Amino acid sequence: MRSTLSTRDRGASSTDPTPTANESIRVTAAHRQRWAVQTMAVEPDDRVLEIGCGRGTAVSLVADHLTTGRIVAIDRAAAMVRLATERNLNHIDAGRAEIRRAGFESADLPAEHFTKIFAVNVSLFWLGDAAQLIARMRSLLAPGGRLYVFGERPTAAHATANLTATELLLGTHGFATTTSNATRGQGRVLTCVTGTPVG
Numbered sequence: 165m166r167s168t169l170s171t172r173d174r175g176a177s178s179t180d181p182t183p184t185a186n187e188s189i190r191v192t193a194a195h196r197q198r199w200a201v202q203t204m205a206v207e208p209d210d211r212v213l214e215i216g217c218g219r220g221t222a223v224s225l226v227a228d229h230l231t232t233g234r235i236v237a238i239d240r241a242a243a244m245v246r247l248a249t250e251r252n253l254n255h256i257d258a259g260r261a262e263i264r265r266a267g268f269e270s271a272d273l274p275a276e277h278f279t280k281i282f283a284v285n286v287s288l289f290w291l292g293d294a295a296q297l298i299a300r301m302r303s304l305l306a307p308g309g310r311l312y313v314f315g316e317r318p319t320a321a322h323a324t325a326n327l328t329a330t331e332l333l334l335g336t337h338g339f340a341t342t343t344s345n346a347t348r349g350q351g352r353v354l355t356c357v358t359g360t361p362v363g
Contacts, residue, residue: 197222213278216286220248227255282312298337311359323353330357
């Protein structure tokens with residue numbers, strides 16, 4: 165079943181509820197990542213996988229919500245893994261975060277383990293064998309787990325096209341989807357397609 169939600173990113177603290185309605189905010193990567201973490205509604209015991217963690221901003225935001233949970237973050241680039249590790253040393257030391265240099269296709273990850281898997285502005289979904297990649301994501305999700313595909317587009321038209329293409333991709337490969345978006349500063353639009361495995 166598909167539904168569409170329009171949300172606003174107020175650039176507020178991580179204690180704010182999930183955003184609602186449209187509002188422009190200043191453009192920073194931190195706002196994009198904050199909106200993503202709010203949209204996922206991270207719980208203290210979540211087991212989270214981030215595909216393509218970059219500098220580790222989202223890792224920090226997710227780990228701030230965790231107590232018994234843990235985030236595993238992977239990235240292909242050694243420089244990004246180093247920066248993300250430096251940013252998150254306290255979370256790593258506390259056992260809330262693990263950051264690895266790995267491609268998603270070859271990363272050693274436990275089956276049916278993650279309650280949430282997400283990626284922000286990652287081209288993984290449009291490269292290589294999409295069916296094989298999405299099947300792997302399904303195999304890594306715990307029962308009841310969800311996949312979140314976040315993007316950022318320069319205009320509403322681009323955002324709509326991205327949402328439609330991502331929904332079609334996930335729907336074709338056995339996910340029920342919902343979508344949400346938030347307008348940012350300078351007309352940019354944040355998007356999310358949430359996928360729940362069916363069947």
